[in-house]
Amino acid sequence: MSIVKDVNVNGRSIIDTRSLLLYLKDDLKTGGGKYVASLGIITDNHLDELQAVKITNQKTGGRQFRQVTIAPSPAGTKLTPEKYLDMGIEIGEFYYDMGFQVFIVFHNDTDTPHLHMVINSVNFLNGKMFSQSKSGLNRFKTRCNNVFAKYGLDPIGKPTEMMMDTVVHEMSEGFDCLELFDEILADKGSYLSNLCSEPVTEHKPLYIPEYAVGDYIVCSPTQPRNYFNPDSPTPWCKLILYPDNSWGVPNNTFDEFTHHLIRFMNLEDQQKVRALFPQRKYYRRKEISGKQFTENPDFFLNNHCEINVLVESEAELENVIAIFNRLRYIAEAEKAYATKLGIASMAQLNQLGVSANVTTDNSTTLNVTIRGKDGSEQTINEFIDIPNKN
Structure with missing residues (x-):
């Protein structure tokens, strides 16, 4: 306010x-x-x-x-x-x-x-x-x-x-x-309670455990992907949970989407698409422990989206660009909501006597790796949106 x-x-x-x-x-x-x-x-x-x-x-x-x-x-x-x-x-x-x-x-x-x-x-x-x-x-x-x-x-x-x-x-x-130092701080702290008190009609988990493989669990989304609406925000790729509470997501989020599309192509075209999007691999995202939070009074609200794509040749780059053009950017209202949450969190921590800074990242990054005939690789990094920081 x-x-x-x-x-x-x-x-x-x-x-x-x-x-x-x-x-x-x-x-x-x-x-x-x-x-x-x-x-x-x-x-x-x-x-x-x-x-x-x-x-x-x-x-x-x-x-x-x-x-x-x-x-x-x-x-x-x-x-x-x-x-x-x-x-x-x-x-x-x-x-x-x-x-x-x-x-x-x-x-x-x-x-x-x-x-x-x-x-x-x-x-x-x-x-x-x-x-x-x-x-x-x-x-x-x-x-x-x-x-x-x-x-x-x-x-x-x-x-x-x-x-x-x-x-x-x-x-x-x-x-x-x-x-108005005290009044402004109290007002920022009230953001958190206002945001948390918004009515919720029904809670549906985005992912549920599906099966175990070795020491980790494979989780599947609870809602199906609408393949006729590329802008749909519904999650549609699986993720895995490790015993140390870290979790992994695929480094190629187009894999399942492409898998469903190529069913309508002939065999030769399917092979071309599979070469553009190789087999999916998972990479880890470590959870931060409570001890680390105590030692480091800087908190980070991560709303960042990162997309990694491997292109086998420069000729296929146009296909990748065409897919990128169909991606949905983060809405301004969503950015403002995340920023408010960061401000409110910092204010409430300060009221509790914890001097901490809260940073909110609302950016989206594209990582395109082009592989040459000699096996060399060149990676292009591009920010779609500059991070929103408090």
């Missing part, structure tokens, strides 16, 4: 405003001052222009500003800092259209990219002090959600009244209250 909160900072003087602007405009937080924007402020002297409106309307006392922190949910998005700043400007126009100067910055110095928005407490159109009813805050929430949807981000998931800070923060306390 995205978080938007009006942090109740008790700034009562021009010195407080200056301190706040210096903190928000810090070069280390704003990419050297690149990610700074304003509405209703013409020059780079933001403080003087905000103060000029107060002096003109003879309202230099009382609350000097409102400070709103905007932390959009980053799951599954690839927004640039410039896009984040554009988004902040669109949200800030809500108050600018009412007659309030707005100062906006984008901070990328924390794990969660976020925006800060400072609103002048005096209206430059009518000279009135800033005041916002619950209905007005609800309209602001709607504006934020519409902008978030435009940029492919999650909406605000909390009630409107929770967007207002009930605790008054003194300037002497510092500026950590503006960053």
